[in-house]
Amino acid sequence: MKLPVKMTINGQTHSHEVEPRLLLVHYIREVIGLTGTHVGCDTSQCGACTILLDGQAVKACTLFAVQADGARIMTIEGLAKNGELHPIQMGFWEKHGLQCGFCTPGMIMAAYQLLERYPKPSEEQIRHQLEGNLCRCTGYHNIVKAIQWAADNMPAKR
Amino acid sequence: MAVTEERLFGKAIKRREDPRFITGRGQYVDDVKLPGMTYAAFVRSPHAHARIKKVDAAAARKVAGVLAVYAGEDVQVGGLPCGWMLPGIKVPARPALAQGKVRYVGEPVAIVIGETPFAAKDGAEAVRVQYEALPGVADGKKAHAPGAPQLFDEIPKNQCFYWTIGDKASTDAAFASAATVVTQPLVNQRLIPNAIEPRACVASYAPGTGDLTLWVTSQNPHVHRLLMAAFVLAIPETKMRVISPDVGGGFGSKIFVYNEEVVVSWASRTLGRPVKWTAERRESFLNDAHGRDHVTEAAMAFDREGKITGLRVKTHANLGAYLSTFAPLIPSYLYGPLLSGVYKIPAIFCEVWGMLTNTAPVDAYRGAGRPEATYLLERTMDRAARQLRLDPVELRRRNFIPPFTDGTPYQTPVAFAYDSGDYAPALRRALELAGYEQARRDQAAARAKGRYIGIGVSTYIEACGPAPSAVAGSLGAGAGLWESGQVRVHPAGSVTVYTGSHSHGQGHETTFAQVVADQLGIPMEQVEVVHGDTAQIPFGMGTYGSRSACVGGSALVKCLDKIKEKGRKIAAHLLEAGEQDLDFKDGAWSVKGSPDRKKAWGEVALMAYLAHNIPQGMEPGLEATSFYDPVNFTFPFGAHVAVVEVDAETGAVKLVKYTAVDDVGRVINPMIVDGMVHGGIAQGVGQALWEHGVYGDDGQLLSATMMDYAMPKADGLPSYTTDRTVTPSPINPLGVKGAGETGTIASTPAVANAVIDALAPFGVTHLDLPLTPQKIWKAVAAAKR
Structure with missing residues (x-):
């Protein structure tokens, strides 16, 4: 049995028939072919699959694709606009906030929501908000710095 | 070797690999998708120790989309090799899929290949395996006790090896005359590596040519190719290409050859279609090689001044159910020789029992033996400080x-x-x-x-940077410990660098480009670094043991020396000057005293390929390959x-x-x-x-x-x-x-x-x-x- 799903991903509308058991993250990776969203665990601990779903940072492994029917999704591939990096992406580059790069897309998407909630976050707020994203390479030190850099370099909201 | 003026060495240059990662354009193994690709799922043992009575795949074969199910002896390949032999070591046979018995929870028993990931998983769930459960043992010390369950009939007391380093007599003497003896029993607990990218592989066999391409999350693609082609699949290395593209962290766990890539490669050859497997995190926990797991008794002898006079260590190292690729090396030569630490210790004696247990194999994990030795020493030093009523800092200083720093090495009593x-x-x-x-x-x-x-x-x-190869060989290594490098200068002057080192987060594309651009005096943008593909780079040993800069980087320096020497000859010829009369600076050779008479890097590179005007007898082209074997x-x-x-x-x-x-x-x-x-x-x-x-x-x-x-x-x-x-x-x-x-x-x-x-x-x-x-x-x- 397959069910129809329709959603907007990075501004493009996609419609497919999928098995109800297909996870959203596998829909994004395997069906749509956007492989920037990663899978690092099977218990929703690591956060490598974090995306924005209707503006909320969610782990794409915690939802079935059919649950996201009608949703507006942004993945890491949709963050840079017209080839221009988002300040969070620039922060990760400037401050060496990544090494192997595998957790990075999820970290960046989690940071996106973090900065919406706390435009000028304290170190403690950053660390607390990243509690659901694991990195094995950086010891988090430079991820904190990257997000602070992004906070300092975000364009003012109009 | 002369170092040219440094413009890039030592600078905090932003990483050139980052743009692809921060935009989601990295290419990891699980991102590989090939036409006609099939998917694998493994059936794993739920028992720590059991006899396999029967594997019934009839129902699994009827699942829609299932292409094949293979178990045990179906897979016609050699066992997984162990790459380090200690004296008297007993190496248990390790089949790619369990045969007769399972010896740890998670050991692969069967593989199911499906048209989709769901078909493979549904098929794996339908495989019925009958087991006769046996008593097992998980603790390295308990496995040594009389009456403990035996993993292998041919390995009594589950003891793979007994290994010692240092001198027993002088250590005993130090303890006999000690003013103070500090004893410290300790456990270095088992760790599970957990690189955030789970292990994965895609094998693609081309029936028309007989070529096998394997994308695998490997820290050392050539070692993977050598061990798999020569020892497991029995095919020439020319017929196998191993690609390790972007790899999401390793920490040791991606050095080794595992069951999954072996079986998946064999299955691709058998089915004539590409096969992909990606670990679920639970599979990583169960089957990736673990780290540490030592049970140790340490004792340190001191004189009246608080100076260490002796160290005695007895360690039971839990190696798991089989010997992983470098398992015997870790609790022996990467452990015992570290026991002098930063201290002057006149007498050391260390005994290690390498034990088999019903647990996942244990191998190198970030530090690999060295953290175990350091934890032992540093914990014991603190305990000693308390016993001796000294500040822990003062006790360390005294010892x-x-x-x-003048090039004269310090000889420890434990080989290093x-x-x-x-x-x-x-x-x-x-x-x-x-x-x-x-x-x-x-x-x-x-x-x-x-x-x-x-x-x-x-x-x-x-x-x-474990070294040198000849010594390692005499100590049981199944591999050399050198590294390769190749520097290829293109006619217009840009440079491709091929390194046997492998980056899975270390940033070699940046640091090696810094080294090369610096020494050639050209912009970094002119230098590309290639790694992780056996079809592109010369045989290399990969990355482990913090060796990339000191061994891999040195191989590149040796290449650059050859390139610069040839470039100098061409420049001297073009300038009609003696080679010794030229300076090489900022990417140009100039005549000493007449800096206007010069040939830029690009001109020399172009002439090397035009070959219209190069010294008589010189071969055209400008590239060099080097193999650097460190002395220590x-x-x-x-x-x-x-x-x-x-x-x-x-x-x-x-x-x-x-x-x-x-x-x-x-x-x-x-x-x-x-x-x-x-x-x-x-x-x-x-x-x-x-x-x-x-x-x-x-x-x-x-x-x-x-x-x-x-x-x-x-x-x-x-x-x-x-x-x-x-x-x-x-x-x-x-x-x-x-x-x-x-x-x-x-x-x-x-x-x-x-x-x-x-x-x-x-x-x-x-x-x-x-x-x-x-x-x-x-x-x-x-x-x-």
């Missing part, structure tokens, strides 16, 4: 090896000859940055108010200081401040080195406070998910204070030592010592890791009773 070292300044700087004296005063004041602050110090040595390991060192606060009511530990001063020799890119140190610290803190691979007595892995295995998280760690001293290595042309593992080695004992220091008012002298709230609360409660 430091004096500085040796350290390349260079000056230990006191690193400790001094760390204490200064940590505010040690003030922290001790704060500690005393806090204790008076019923708050428990602890300060922990560790001074460590590391051994990087390099020995980074340093001092770390941790400050913790323990809540005596709950047992919770807060890591308040962490200071690291490391000496990794000369530094190519300080930003990247600092990043590696940060990550290493977090991993070592993880061992001290949280991480523990726990097997029940029945051999079930109780910490088999990230819900049960506590990974270091952002909210449990502080920002770190880091600094360096620089003692160049005299053994390689770059003067570098290695930075990948120092943080992990140093931080575990620093934090453990801090926690035990905090608990001193309760009379606690030692607790085994990890120092969880429960363990601490129990110790405090016991002291209060």
Whole structure:
């Protein structure tokens, strides 16, 4: 049995028939072919699959694709606009906030929501908000710095 | 070897690999998609120890989309090889899929290939395996006891090897005449690596040509090709290409050849279609090689002045159910020779029993043997300081090896000859940055108010870039320990660098480009670094043991020497000058004293390929290949200081401040080195406070998910204070030592010592890791009773 799903991903509308058991993250990776969203665990601990779903940072492994029917999704591939990096992406580059790069897309998407909630976050707020994203390479030190850099370099909201 | 003027070496240059990662355009193995690709799922043992009575795949074969099911002897390949032979070692046969018996939970029993991932998984669920459960043993010391369950009939007492290093007689004598003897039993608990990218492979066999291409999450694609082609699949290396594209962290766990890539490769050849397998995290927990797992009794002898006179160590090393690729090396030559640390110890004797148990195989994990040795030494030093009523810093100072920086090595009694070292300044700087004296005063004041602050110090040595090949061979290595490099200059002057080292987070595309561009005097944009593909690069050994800069980087320097020598000859010919009359600077050769008479790098490169006007008899072209075999390991060192606060009511530990001063020799890119140190610290803190691979007595892995295995998280760690001293290595042309593992080695004992220091008012002298709230609360409660 397959069910129809329709959603907007990075501004493009996609419609497919999928098995109800297909996870959203596998829909994004395997069906749509956007492989920037990663899978690092099977218990929703690591956060490598974090995306924005209707503006909320969610782990794409915690939802079935059919649950996201009608949703507006942004993945890491949709963050840079017209080839221009988002300040969070620039922060990760400037401050060496990544090494192997595998957790990075999820970290960046989690940071996106973090900065919406706390435009000028304290170190403690950053660390607390990243509690659901694991990195094995950086010891988090430079991820904190990257997000602070992004906070300092975000364009003012109009 | 002359070093040209440095414009890029030592600079914190932003990484050139980052743009693809921060935009989601990395290419990891699980991102590979091929036409006609099929998917694999493995059926794994739920038992720690059992006889396989029957594998019934009839129902699985009827599942829609299932193409094939193979079990045990169906897979016609050689067993998985072990790459390091110790004297008298007994190596158990390790089939790619279990045959006759299973020996640990998660051991692969059958593979199901499906048209889709769901078909493969549905098929795997439908495979019925009948087992006859057997008693098992998970603990390395219990496995040695009389009457313990036997994993292999041919390996009595489950003992793979007994290995010693040092001198028993002189050590016994030191203890007989000691003023003080400090004994320290300790457990170095099992850790599970957990690179955030799970292991994965895609095998694609081309029936028309017989070529097999394997994309695999490997730290060393050539070693994978050699072991798989020569020992497992029995095909020529020319018929196998191994590609390790972007790899999401390794920490040792991706060095080894595993069952899955072997079976998947065989299945692709058998079916004539590409086959993909990606581990689920639970599979990573069950089947990736684990780390550490030592049970040790240590004793240290001191004279009246608090100087160490002897060290005695007895270790049971749990190796798991089979010997993983380099398993025997880790608790032997990467452990015993580290037992002198940064201290002058006249007599050392270490015995190691290598034990088989019904657990996942254990192999190299970040630090690999060196953290085990360092934790033993540093924990014992702190215990000794308390027993001797000395400040732990003072005890360390009294025992430091004096500085040796003139190229004369320091010979330890356990085989190693350290390349260079000056230990006191690193400790001094760390204490200064940590505010040690003030922290001790704060500690005393806090204790008076019923708050428990602890300060922990560790001074460590590391051994990087295992070498040289001939010595390793005589000690049982199944591989050389050199590295390859190739530098290819293109006609218009840009340069492609091929390295046998493999980056899975280390940033080689940046650091190696820095080294090459620096030495050639050309912009970094002119240099590309290629790694991770056996079809493109010469045979190389890959990345482990913090070897990439000191061994892989040195191979590149040797290539550059050859390139520059040939370039100089061409330039001299074009300028009608003597070779010795030319300067090479900023990418141009000029005549000494007449700087206007010069030939730029690009002109020389072009002429090398035009060959219209090059010295008579010279071959056209401009490229070089080198294989660099180091004469010794390099020995980074340093001092770390941790400050913790323990809540005596709950047992919770807060890591308040962490200071690291490391000496990794000369530094190519300080930003990247600092990043590696940060990550290493977090991993070592993880061992001290949280991480523990726990097997029940029945051999079930109780910490088999990230819900049960506590990974270091952002909210449990502080920002770190880091600094360096620089003692160049005299053994390689770059003067570098290695930075990948120092943080992990140093931080575990620093934090453990801090926690035990905090608990001193309760009379606690030692607790085994990890120092969880429960363990601490129990110790405090016991002291209060």
